[in-house]
């Protein structure tokens with residue numbers, strides 16, 4: 001049996017447009033660039049990197065991670081501000097969960113200040129652009145090692 005750690009990196013709605021629109025807010029890296037940064041940061045660990053525009057698909061993938069992953073990183077995008085379903089799904093996990101945002105929602109419009117994900121997460125990384133994904137992978141690996 002392999003002891004390679006598996007880290008799920010899930011991305012919510014509109015993040016497929018990264019690098020194409022609004023680079024002044026979200027940067028110039030595409031999601032494919034960010035995936036590569038995660039793979040490099042993960043070293044021997046395996047990254048499962050996905051994006052969807054659909055809330056229920058995110059719920060399905062979170063449930064899948066219960067069986068398949070040692071840690072989960074999620075940029076829920078706008079669903080972080082709206083989704084009780086994501087909160088409930090994340091609360092079922094016993095692995096480390098890292099909420100991630102490229103921007104710092106607390107420094108933006110008031111409707112971005114509340115997150116349904118934060119209260120189900122182990123920790124939150126926000127405001128560091130694409131580099132935040134590498135920080136999140138490092139944080140996930142640290143948490144996985146602590147639990148080993």
Ligand code: CA2
Nearest residue numbers: 014015017018021022077078101102103
């Ligand atoms: O800063 C983040 O990572 C966010 O999760 C991004 C979400 C936003 O709703 C959250 O408040 C903070 C928006 C993702 C939209 O992604 C786009 C990417 C390129 C162009 C347009 C939208």
